[in-house]
Amino acid sequence: MTITTRSSPLDSLVRRYREFKLIARDPVLLVGLLVIGAFILAFIVWPLARVIYQGFFVPAGEKNAGAFSLEYFQNYTSPQYALLYWTIFSDTLLMGLGAAIGSTLVGFLFAYTTVRCNIPFKRVVHALTLVPTISPPFAIAIAAILLFGRTGLVTKDILQIQFKPGVNDIYGLDGLIFVQIITFFPVAYLIIRGLLERIDPSMEEAALALGASKFYIFRTITLPLLIPGIAGSFLLMFVEALADLGNPIFIGGNVTVLSTQIWIAINGEFNQQKGAALSLVLLLPTLIVFLLQRYWVTRKSYIAVTGKPTGGGAGFVKEPITRWTFITLTFFVLLLVVALYGSIFVGSITKLWGIDYTLDFRHYGNALTRGLKPILDTTFLSAIATPIAGLAGMIIAFLVVRKTFSGKEVVDFASNLGGAVPGTILGIGYIIAFIQAPLIIVVITFVALAYYLVSTSAQNFWMRAGLMLIGTFAGVGINFLALDEKNRAPLLSNPIIAPFNALPTIDASTWTILLAAILVLIAGLSLLFAPRARRASFIVLVLMAGYLLSRLYIADLTQPLVPWGRSIGGDYMPKIAASLAAWINLFFLPPLAILGFTYTVFAGFVISQWTPRARALGMLALLAVCAALTFVGETLALVGTPYIVLAAYAVRSLPASVRAGIASLQQIDPAIEEASTSLGADAQLTFRKVTLPLILPAFVAGLIFSFARHMTSLSAIIFLTSPKWPILTALIMGEFEQGGISLAAAYSMILIFIVLGAIGLVYAWAGRAFRASGIETSLGAG
Numbered sequence: 001m002t003i004t005t006r007s008s009p010l011d012s013l014v015r016r017y018r019e020f021k022l023i024a025r026d027p028v029l030l031v032g033l034l035v036i037g038a039f040i041l042a043f044i045v046w047p048l049a050r051v052i053y054q055g056f057f058v059p060a061g062e063k064n065a066g067a068f069s070l071e072y073f074q075n076y077t078s079p080q081y082a083l084l085y086w087t088i089f090s091d092t093l094l095m096g097l098g099a100a101i102g103s104t105l106v107g108f109l110f111a112y113t114t115v116r117c118n119i120p121f122k123r124v125v126h127a128l129t130l131v132p133t134i135s136p137p138f139a140i141a142i143a144a145i146l147l148f149g150r151t152g153l154v155t156k157d158i159l160q161i162q163f164k165p166g167v168n169d170i171y172g173l174d175g176l177i178f179v180q181i182i183t184f185f186p187v188a189y190l191i192i193r194g195l196l197e198r199i200d201p202s203m204e205e206a207a208l209a210l211g212a213s214k215f216y217i218f219r220t221i222t223l224p225l226l227i228p229g230i231a232g233s234f235l236l237m238f239v240e241a242l243a244d245l246g247n248p249i250f251i252g253g254n255v256t257v258l259s260t261q262i263w264i265a266i267n268g269e270f271n272q273q274k275g276a277a278l279s280l281v282l283l284l285p286t287l288i289v290f291l292l293q294r295y296w297v298t299r300k301s302y303i304a305v306t307g308k309p310t311g312g313g314a315g316f317v318k319e320p321i322t323r324w325t326f327i328t329l330t331f332f333v334l335l336l337v338v339a340l341y342g343s344i345f346v347g348s349i350t351k352l353w354g355i356d357y358t359l360d361f362r363h364y365g366n367a368l369t370r371g372l373k374p375i376l377d378t379t380f381l382s383a384i385a386t387p388i389a390g391l392a393g394m395i396i397a398f399l400v401v402r403k404t405f406s407g408k409e410v411v412d413f414a415s416n417l418g419g420a421v422p423g424t425i426l427g428i429g430y431i432i433a434f435i436q437a438p439l440i441i442v443v444i445t446f447v448a449l450a451y452y453l454v455s456t457s458a459q460n461f462w463m464r465a466g467l468m469l470i471g472t473f474a475g476v477g478i479n480f481l482a483l484d485e486k487n488r489a490p491l492l493s494n495p496i497i498a499p500f501n502a503l504p505t506i507d508a509s510t511w512t513i514l515l516a517a518i519l520v521l522i523a524g525l526s527l528l529f530a531p532r533a534r535r536a537s538f539i540v541l542v543l544m545a546g547y548l549l550s551r552l553y554i555a556d557l558t559q560p561l562v563p564w565g566r567s568i569g570g571d572y573m574p575k576i577a578a579s580l581a582a583w584i585n586l587f588f589l590p591p592l593a594i595l596g597f598t599y600t601v602f603a604g605f606v607i608s609q610w611t612p613r614a615r616a617l618g619m620l621a622l623l624a625v626c627a628a629l630t631f632v633g634e635t636l637a638l639v640g641t642p643y644i645v646l647a648a649y650a651v652r653s654l655p656a657s658v659r660a661g662i663a664s665l666q667q668i669d670p671a672i673e674e675a676s677t678s679l680g681a682d683a684q685l686t687f688r689k690v691t692l693p694l695i696l697p698a699f700v701a702g703l704i705f706s707f708a709r710h711m712t713s714l715s716a717i718i719f720l721t722s723p724k725w726p727i728l729t730a731l732i733m734g735e736f737e738q739g740g741i742s743l744a745a746a747y748s749m750i751l752i753f754i755v756l757g758a759i760g761l762v763y764a765w766a767g768r769a770f771r772a773s774g775i776e777t778s779l780g781a782g
Contacts, residue, residue, distance in 0.1 A: 029403050031601060032395050034452055036411065038445040038597065039392060042636075043647045044418040046441050047429025051283075054276035054432050062273075072277035089281065091173060092242060092257040096285075098173075099180035099241035104234045106181060106333060107188025108226075113330040115196040117323045128334055131341060133186050134708040134755045136729055137715075138246030139748050140179040142741065143340035144170050145251065146347045151355070153343065171253030179251055180241045182337060187240070188233040195229040235289045242286050243422035245715035246729070250736060258282040259715065262424045266719060272432065279425040290420040341752075348746035363746040369571045371747060374726040376579045379754055381642060381725070382710035384586075385649035389706045392650065393657020394699055398691065400658075401665040415658050418651035423715030430648060431719055434638040442593055446472075446630050449600040453623055456608045457615040471620045475627025482511040482632070509552055511632075515625050519545035522621050526606065529614035537606045544599055547588070548629075554588040582724070586642055594643070596630030642725045648716045653706035660702035664695040704762050708755050 058067045075081040076089075110129055113119050132140065147154045148170040155161045155169075163169050170178075199222065207217045245259045252260060258278060265275040347353050351360035368375070393415075399405075400412045418426065450472065454464045483505065506514070523541035530537040558581040565577025603622035610618055638644040668691070676686040692699075714729040721727040728751055736744040 029399070029405070030452060031604070032399055033405070033411075034448050035601065036392065036396055036399065036415075038448065040411065040414045040418075042438070042441050042445065043430075043651050044414055046438060047426060047433040048417070048421065050433040051276050051279050051425055051429040054273055055280045056277075057273075059272045059432075069273065072274045073281075088256050088258060088261055091255050092259075092282070093285070095173060095176055095180065095248075095255075095257055096238045096241045098177035099184060100234045100238035102177065102181035103183075103185040103237045103241075104188045104192075104230060106185040107190075107233060108192050108230065109326065109333070110185070110189040110330055111193035111196055113326040115193055117326045119327050119330065125330070125334060128338065129186050129189055131186075131337065131752075132183050133705075134712070134759065135341070135752050136246065136712045136732060136748055137183060137244055138250045138729075138733065138736075139344060139752070140182045140340055141247045141250035142347075142736065142745055142748060143343045144175060144179050145741065146343040146353055146745070147340065148175075151353065153353075169253075171251055173252075173255045175251050175253070176248060176255065176257075179247050180244065182340065183244070183247065184237050184240050188237055191233045191236070192226065192229050195226055199225055235292050239286045239289050239420065242282065243424070243715060245422075245424055245718065246733065249733065259422060259424050262428070263718070266428060266431075272428075275428050276432065279422075279428055282422055283425055286420070286422055290417075344745045344748055347742055348749050350742060353742055363742045364750070366743055367746040367750060371728065371731055372572060372575045373579055374728045374731045375747075375750060375754075376576065377582070377642075377725055378711060378728040378751075380579070380583055381645050381727075382649060382707055383758075385646045385653070385710050386703050386707045388646065389650040389653045390657050390699055390703045393654055393702055394661045394692070394695060396654075396658050397661025397665055397695075401662055402670065402691075412658070416655045419653070419655035423652065423713065423717075424719075426648065426651065427716040427719035430644055430716075431639060434636060434644055437634045437637045439635070442630060442635050445597060446600070446627070449597055449604075450623060450626070453600055453604045453607065453626070454619060456604055457619040467616065467620060468623070471623030472627045474620065474624035475629075476631055478511070478514065478624065478628040479632050481506050481514075482508060511628075512548060512552055515628055516545040516549045518621055518625050519548065522618055525614070525618060526610065529611050529618065530606075530609045531611065533609040537609050540602060540606055544602060548595075550588045554585060558584045582642075591636055591638065591641070591643060592629045592632050593635035596626045596628075599629060600626040639720075640722050640724070644720050645717060645725060645727065648720055649710040649713065652713055652716055653709040656705045656709065657699075657702035660705075661695060661699070664699075665691075668694050700762060704759050707758050711751055711755050 055072075056068060056070070058064050058069050060066070075085050110125075114122055114125060119125055146152060149155065150163045150169055152170070155163075168174070207221060212220075242257075243259065245263060248255075248257045248260045249263070256264075258281060262275050262278045262282065265271050265278060348363050349359055349361055350356070351358040396411060396415050400408055447468075450468050451464065454467045454471070458464045458467055481504065519541050523538050523545065526537035526541060527534055561577045561581040562574075565574040568574075568577075600623075603619070603626060607615055607619045607622060638647070672690060672694070676690045681689070712729065714733065717727050718730050718733070721730045728747060732744050732747045732751075735747065
């Protein structure tokens with residue numbers, strides 16, 4: 001007789017706590033999980049949760065704020081709005097299906113031709129095919145209008161078409177699907193090509209030797225092995241098309257899709273709840289399809305893979321008619337891509353497209369004069385966000401591949417979620433989540449990090465909890481000193497707080513100096529109580545104090561840059577000087593909550609080097625400083641700051657870095673890292689000296705695609721840009737809407753040149769050919 005026992009929720013919590021204690025013994029795993037978990041929670045899960053909540057509740061500041069409401073969902077059943085709303089929804093699905101089918105077919109054509117048909121100029125074809133992945137998502141729409149619009153070069157000047165009422169033009173659903181296919185087919189090409197190169201050609205060669213025809217082999221062997229990749233590509237293209245905002249705005253004409261309806265609701269109607277409700281409608285099909293796509297991707301393992309098979313089936317198709325049919329079709333599409341991008345360049349140097357084709361380079365002069373700040377700021381923010389996304393992706397990949405812990409699949413899934421959901425939804429989520437301080441997220445993150453800090457000083461759970469409360473209340477007490485009488489008044493009704501009203505008030509400068517002084521004092525004590533790393537602890541704490549003090553003086557130091565630039569004069573120097581001042585301030589004036597989180601992690605490493613008897617005192621002092629930094633003012637109210645743009649950039653490109661890291665780590669034998677550990681290296685030394693150098697190629701490739709994605713992002717960023725930090729893609733869309741198509745083309749070419757230049761520099765440094773092997777470039781576009 002067998003006896004089965006049911007585990008209670010308490011037993012499950014106990015197991016999770018014991019697992020957490022085991023994780024805490026590995027500092028790299030613990031800190032990695034805490035930092036990555038905080039990042040995913042704050043910048044992926046929380047914004048999406050806020051969008052879901054906002055779709056059902058009236059936002060603050062409006063009548064009946066906080067009330068449950070299904071107003072905008074009921075429009076789908078309302079006799080007055082149902083036809084309009086269902087038409088928009090059906091057009092959205094039609095656009096997604098058409099773009100998915102077309103881009104998958106074209107991607108398969110290019111992949112099969114380059115891998116199996118021995119196409120001439122193979123490297124050139126591969127490089128030109130990837131051009132749409134490094135250009136703005138709406139560049140093809142601009143090009144299509146220049147060539148096939150009502151005043152287009154082909155339609156008006158070559159074919160002499162007169163667009164009278166009733167005559168179909170490039171604007172509308174058919175034109176939108178066309179530009180979506182050209183925009184997204186390179187992603188399908190990369191996915192299917194990767195699968196084709198991994199199929200062992202010996203199976204096809206064996207079937208050929210047994211007398212099977214090439215078509216029969218393709219139908220019974222090659223195609224079944226490609227079905228997961230083709231299905232995954234189709235589903236992914238469907239999500240990308242639904243998520244795209246730029247192309248529907250530029251070329252949609254009278255057809256409205258959900259992404260543009262959401263954009264109009266937020267930017268045109270200023271209706272936050274309507275935008276959130278429509279975002280949920282768009283989120284449902286994209287999320288379902290994303291889950292299906294992940295399911296298909298996981299099934300790729302049953303393909304016969306032998307590492308990198310010799311020849312990869314290259315030249316398998318040798319029949320002249322079949323081979324040249326594939327090559328001709330490929331070159332025809334490639335010629336169309338070249339013509340589209342060529343038209344953007346020609347349009348940027350044409351006086352007035354459609355009327356006067358005289359060469360005129362003034363558009364570039366106007367772009368560099370009027371748009372210099374957006375160009376500089378977009379490049380700068382993209383460059384800063386790139387290593388953030390790359391490092392976060394490598395850490396997540398390392399945790400997923402090399403570590404075992406509960407919730408590993410959740411971390412992997414959530415890290416991809418930020419790039420899988422439409423950018424419009426993420427942008428709206430950021431506005432809703434960070435227009436005010438998300439106190440609950442700040443508290444959760446601080447408690448997790450603070451618990452890590454106190455765990456270095458106490459082994460007992462209740463002792464840790466007590467120390468954490470004492471240190472946190474000490475930090476909040478320091479903040480109470482910085483409150484003036486007006487801000488203290490609402491707190492004094494609490495009898496516990498009222499006696500503290502007798503404490504003196506200090507200004508912000510004195511508050512900062514006080515915290516820095518505490519850090520310097522602890523640095524001095526570390527010379528006595530940190531025998532294992534005395535110098536390192538002292539230097540880290542002094543640098544923390546110095547960086548904190550720099551907040552008081554950095555604005556005064558950078559302010560003279562602006563008048564200096566104006567004194568030089570000209571069209572460029574004033575803007576360059578202003579941008580330079582803003583960039584320096586960005587490094588030295590981060591949100592204090594983020595500074596508090598960072599200092600908490602540093603404090604854990606520092607205090608772990610102290611002698612056991614002195615740790616508690618030093619830890620409490622450091623925890624008080626970190627708590628004071630974390631909970632001062634409107635913590636993490638990021639709307640209008642460059643930090644929210646950095647977060648959006650990093651989240652959108654995170655999946656590419658994660659997939660690159662996972663693919664690279666899976667090819668590295670764990671025995672190499674185990675040998676390092678057996679020789680006495682700890683986890684962080686092994687990762688830094690062994691693992692990281694081995695995954696460096698994937699890391700570099702992930703950086704390249706991250707930078708390209710940041711520079712060309714629109715749908716998430718358009719809601720987050722501000723006059724102080726203008727973004728180039730939003731500026732291009734604004735110029736196009738105002739009729740400046742040649743100026744928009746000039747901006748687009750400048751953006752493409754910047755991305756190409758960055759890729760060239762990185763590959764020249766890395767000494768690698770232009771290729772993207774093993775890189776997942778398919779998530780987070782737009």
